Amino acid sequence: MLEEKRREFVITGVVSLVFLLATILLVSQLGLGPGLIGLYTVLIGLVALQSALTVWEGAVTLKAEASDKKPQA
Amino acid sequence: MTLGVLIGYFALMLLIGWLVDKYLIKTAQDYWIGGRSLGFLVSWGTVMATFVSGATMLGYMATYYSKGGFASAWMLLGTFSGWFLILVFFVHKVRRTNFVTMGDLFEDRYGRHARLLAVVIILYVQIGYMCIQGIGMGTALSVVLGWPINAGIFIGSAITVAYTLMGGYLAVAWTDLIQGLLILVSTMIAVPMALNLVGGFTGLREGLLANAPFFYDTTAKGAFGFSYASKMVLMFGLANYAYPALFVRLYSAKDEYTARNSYLLTGVVLLLFYIASYVLMGCVRLLMPQIDPKMVDAIWPLAVKSLFPPLASGIFLAAIVAAVMSTSDSVLHVAGTTVARDLYYRMNPNASEKTLVSVSRWSILVIGLIGMGLSLMRPAAMFTITVFVWTYITVGLALPLMAAFYWKRANQTGAIASSVCGMLVTLVWFLLKKPFGVDEFYPGLLAALLGLIIGSLVTAPPPQNVIDRYFAPGMSFRRPPSESPFGRGA
Numbered sequence: 001m002l003e004e005k006r007r008e009f010v011i012t013g014v015v016s017l018v019f020l021l022a023t024i025l026l027v028s029q030l031g032l033g034p035g036l037i038g039l040y041t042v043l044i045g046l047v048a049l050q051s052a053l054t055v056w057e058g059a060v061t062l063k064a065e066a067s068d069k070k071p072q073a
Numbered sequence: 074m075t076l077g078v079l080i081g082y083f084a085l086m087l088l089i090g091w092l093v094d095k096y097l098i099k100t101a102q103d104y105w106i107g108g109r110s111l112g113f114l115v116s117w118g119t120v121m122a123t124f125v126s127g128a129t130m131l132g133y134m135a136t137y138y139s140k141g142g143f144a145s146a147w148m149l150l151g152t153f154s155g156w157f158l159i160l161v162f163f164v165h166k167v168r169r170t171n172f173v174t175m176g177d178l179f180e181d182r183y184g185r186h187a188r189l190l191a192v193v194i195i196l197y198v199q200i201g202y203m204c205i206q207g208i209g210m211g212t213a214l215s216v217v218l219g220w221p222i223n224a225g226i227f228i229g230s231a232i233t234v235a236y237t238l239m240g241g242y243l244a245v246a247w248t249d250l251i252q253g254l255l256i257l258v259s260t261m262i263a264v265p266m267a268l269n270l271v272g273g274f275t276g277l278r279e280g281l282l283a284n285a286p287f288f289y290d291t292t293a294k295g296a297f298g299f300s301y302a303s304k305m306v307l308m309f310g311l312a313n314y315a316y317p318a319l320f321v322r323l324y325s326a327k328d329e330y331t332a333r334n335s336y337l338l339t340g341v342v343l344l345l346f347y348i349a350s351y352v353l354m355g356c357v358r359l360l361m362p363q364i365d366p367k368m369v370d371a372i373w374p375l376a377v378k379s380l381f382p383p384l385a386s387g388i389f390l391a392a393i394v395a396a397v398m399s400t401s402d403s404v405l406h407v408a409g410t411t412v413a414r415d416l417y418y419r420m421n422p423n424a425s426e427k428t429l430v431s432v433s434r435w436s437i438l439v440i441g442l443i444g445m446g447l448s449l450m451r452p453a454a455m456f457t458i459t460v461f462v463w464t465y466i467t468v469g470l471a472l473p474l475m476a477a478f479y480w481k482r483a484n485q486t487g488a489i490a491s492s493v494c495g496m497l498v499t500l501v502w503f504l505l506k507k508p509f510g511v512d513e514f515y516p517g518l519l520a521a522l523l524g525l526i527i528g529s530l531v532t533a534p535p536p537q538n539v540i541d542r543y544f545a546p547g548m549s550f551r552r553p554p555s556e557s558p559f560g561r562g563a
Contacts, residue, residue, distance in 0.1 A: 019341045020341060022345055026349065050340065058330070
């Protein structure tokens with residue numbers, strides 16, 4: 001169970017990073033004006049912030065579960 | 074070739090429905106929420122595919138094409154604000170309640186009458202959504218394959234109803250995963266192919282600045298006004314967490330951790346998908362600048378037919394159909410579950426598992442037929458119906474749902490007053506043809522807010538045990554089925 005969660009954690013983190021970078025790359029290629037760049041920056045920022053929060057929360061959950069398991073082992 | 078790809082896709086969906094029915098459906102809970110067992114991949118697939126609907130693949134694309142960058146950015150800001158709210162404020166709270174439907178939550182938090190009203194609103198908006206998906210299906214099949222639009226609606230609806238009816242939630246989730254991947258992959262193939270046709274990013278930028286500057290300029294003709302933009306943000310922002318087909322996906326994931334990760338990944342992947350779709354429509358705008366305004370909803374199928382080779386056309390058409398079906402099956406399944414669990418089961422608590430599954434199936438069939446009938450009537454453009462449906466989700470369900478977790482004083486009177494006032498004011502304002510030029514959404518939302526506050530404050534607060542359950546740290550809803558207020562599955 002813990003191993004499964006770790007795998008899920010890694011996939012979430014890596015895929016989030018790859019897709020965010022791809023999104024930034026795509027938007028940067030469009031050469032949009034300042035208004036639209038501003039809106040897209042807010043969007044990407046929102047998603048990046050949430051990704052960081054979720055990954056951080058995942059790390060805390062995994063750490064807590066791992067330390068819960070140690071005494072039983 | 075195009076038809077062959079589509080037939081293969083339809084056959085695969087039906088096969089999954091049949092296999093799930095034969096091997097995996099044992100109890101009503103399996104049929105309703107997949108036995109609360111969905112792993113990370115399937116959970117992500119079903120959330121993502123439910124997010125991307127026919128309205129996205131056709132309605133949003135049409136809006137991008139005709140209104141440009143500003144429109145797409147504001148719609149996305151609304152969609153992603155809603156997604157952000159779900160992750161920050163709702164995933165953990167909703168998942169910990171361990172219910173099966175949104176109706177369960179309304180009854181447990183507010184009372185029986187609140188559940189009944191929520192059920193009426195859920196069925197109303199779900200049928201509206203079915204209508205949108207049916208139109209999307211008919212439009213896509215009619216444009217690309219030359220079928221009569223009604224034949225497309227009929228065949229697409231029949232296949233969706235068939236596999237949803239057979240396999241219930243698990244069939245919906247597994248087909249969603251395949252459909253979600255197909256949508257993603259087809260978009261990622263289509264973008265470079267389309268860019269190649271317009272001379273790459275440089276050709277796209279120069280062409281659009283010369284011929285359709287509103288793709289780049291936020292003040293140019295064709296851009297949304299502030300009123301519409303703020304409505305997009307408020308409506309999609311508030312309604313996303315109250316959208317019943319997405320809401321149930323929080324219950325079906327195997328635990329809170331998986332529910333959270335699948336929602337996160339959905340947003341991250343969809344951001345790229347939506348911006349890629351915007352690029353795609355920029356290319357289409359250059360390659361097909363003049364189309365009949367009545368055909369704007371069909372702009373992407375028209376482009377699929379005209380710009381790409383047959384194999385690619387087949388894959389892209391299958392992706393459009395997948396977007397429609399993946400939302401249609403989720404909406405249909407939620408509507409069927411709502412009738413079976415929130416109405417039939419509450420009236421017949423001793424019904425057998427077999428009876429409950431059977432009632433769900435009949436409900437899916439009947440609601441599917443109603444949705445198909447409405448689609449055949451084609452009451453308005455897809456994006457117009459989408460905005461109409463989301464408006465009613467926001468003014469009818471969003472505020473009581475938020476207050477359930479974040480305002481202790483909210484009670485049944487407040488929840489009912491909020492839904493009734495919000496929906497009535499919206500409807501009346503719409504029928505009066507938007508007095509003072511104000512969109513019906515704003516007075517509707519204000520009425521819903523006032524209804525919630527005044528209704529709750531002038532009547533007694535909710536019982537202390539309810540407040541303890543929802544507002545205690547950690548929120549523990551775990552209990553053996555015998556102690557559950559709603560019996561099996563809760």
